[in-house]
Amino acid sequence: MPLARLQSAHVLSTTPAAGAILTNAGTRTTGGMENVGTATSETFTMTEVMTCVDTYSVPINDPSKPPYAPPNVSPYDGTEIGSVPLISLTNISLPTPWTVPATSKSESLSGLGAAPNNTGAGTYDIFPNVKITIGSAVDVGSAGIGVATTTATITGPIVELDDWVVPWTPSDAPPFFDGSDFGLARSSGYGNTQKGGPGIFYITFTLEFSLSEFGTPTSPAGTPPMDWGGTPISLDFKIGVINNYDNDRERYMTAYTNAYKSLTKVPELSEWQT
Numbered sequence: 001m002p003l004a005r006l007q008s009a010h011v012l013s014t015t016p017a018a019g020a021i022l023t024n025a026g027t028r029t030t031g032g033m034e035n036v037g038t039a040t041s042e043t044f045t046m047t048e049v050m051t052c053v054d055t056y057s058v059p060i061n062d063p064s065k066p067p068y069a070p071p072n073v074s075p076y077d078g079t080e081i082g083s084v085p086l087i088s089l090t091n092i093s094l095p096t097p098w099t100v101p102a103t104s105k106s107e108s109l110s111g112l113g114a115a116p117n118n119t120g121a122g123t124y125d126i127f128p129n130v131k132i133t134i135g136s137a138v139d140v141g142s143a144g145i146g147v148a149t150t151t152a153t154i155t156g157p158i159v160e161l162d163d164w165v166v167p168w169t170p171s172d173a174p175p176f177f178d179g180s181d182f183g184l185a186r187s188s189g190y191g192n193t194q195k196g197g198p199g200i201f202y203i204t205f206t207l208e209f210s211l212s213e214f215g216t217p218t219s220p221a222g223t224p225p226m227d228w229g230g231t232p233i234s235l236d237f238k239i240g241v242i243n244n245y246d247n248d249r250e251r252y253m254t255a256y257t258n259a260y261k262s263l264t265k266v267p268e269l270s271e272w273q274t
Contacts, residue, residue, distance in 0.1 A: 003215030004083040005075040007229050010056045012085070014209045015049050019236040021202070022154065023047045031200050031240025032130075032158040034187070036247045040157035044130055044239055050152040052085035052209040058144040075144075082139035082148025083228065084213040089124050089132060090234070091115050091206035094165070101196035102176070102184035111166045115205070119212075121150075127203050128164050130156035130239065152207075158241055161187035161201060162251060174259035175252055182252050191243030200240040209233040 004010060023029050025045040032044030060067065060078030067077040096109040116124045123133045132154045139148040162168045168186040175181060182188075184195055193199045210232035213225045 002079075002081055003213055003225055004054075004056065004081055004211075005215050006056075006058050006080060007214055009058045009075075009080070010054050010083050010211055010214075010228075010230075012209065012211055012230060012233065013053045013055065014233055014235065015051045015053070016235070020048070021238045021240065024240070028242060031202075031242045033242040034158050034160045034244035034247060036160075036244060036250075040129075042244070043155060043157050044241075046154040046239075050087075050154070050207075052087045052150045052152075054083045054085045054148040054211050056080060056082055056141070056144075056146060056148070060143055063143070078143045080141075080144035082137065082141055082146055083211040084137045085148055085150040086119065086208075086210045086212045087134045087150055087152050088118050088208045088210070089115050089126070089205060090117055090208045092126060093204045095198065095202055095204075098190065098198060099196075100185050101189055101192070102181040107167060109165055109168075111164045112203075126154065126205050126239065128159040130154065130158065130203075154239070160244070160247065160251070161190075161241060170255035170258060175256045177260065179256070183248065187243050188245070188248040188252075191245075200242055202238040202240050204236055204238050206234055206236050209235070 023046070024032055025047050033042045035042045058075050058080035061071045061073075061076045065072055067079055072078065092112050092115050094109040094112060097106040098109070099106050112127060113125055118124055118134070121134050121136045123131050125131055132152055134152045135150060137148050137150045140146050141148070162170070165187065167173045173186060183192055187201065189195065190197045190201055191199060211228040211230060214228055215225060
């Protein structure tokens with residue numbers, strides 16, 4: 001496989017140029033809303049164009065003479081190609097800690113998988129069912145001058161936060177016996193700004209943009225690629241999840257029933273909010 005050769009002639013750039021809260025397609029631009037039950041109609045689809053770009057210029061020394069004929073010696077022989085721009089998902093995090101309005105206690109949230117730290121194209125989970133797909137590099141160049149681009153897209157249905165965020169799952173945090181935490185705890189409490197919740201739930205992730213697949217002007221065929229030698233660009237992005245209030249009552253009642261259906265007596269008053 002041919003390799004790019006002159007690292008100093010390859011310039012890395014990205015779009016977006018800075019980290020940002022990503023925009024959702026459709027009417028809910030600030031984020032994706034939780035689905036009800038097993039539905040998948042509520043989605044997040046990124047509208048931004050996300051690319052890692054290698055702009056390179058290693059023109060031929062003397063266009064009047066053929067490649068490889070002096071003075072057209074490597075790498076100034078008009079055959080330079082683009083490197084492979086790389087987008088790597090290196091970190092994913094939840095908004096933690098937060099203070100629960102119902103208890104005034106701080107909760108540390110978890111439930112995400114590890115970032116893949118990928119070194120190539122593919123589809124990778126950011127959070128349940130929402131994935132980033134990183135395409136293969138496309139190099140458009142001629143006579144040693146061109147642009148190589150890797151593009152990423154993000155899309156997927158939004159899963160109810162209480163199904164995967166710990167300690168919000170029904171098994172981790174059953175409702176209070178007296179029901180006083182309804183709308184004040186878990187995802188519904190987080191989204192309830194009128195009762196002290198932060199509002200939109202943001203998942204933050206880091207993408208590292210870099211260039212790869214370099215050789216040297218004298219590298220023989222079959223030589224393994226070498227490091228780019230430049231400085232990667234790391235940017236933080238956020239995806240918002242909007243609480244679906246249409247689902248809160250149903251989920252709360254189901255969790256309440258499951259938590260207390262086996263009781264044989266009414267708990268002590270001191271236990272009603274534990």
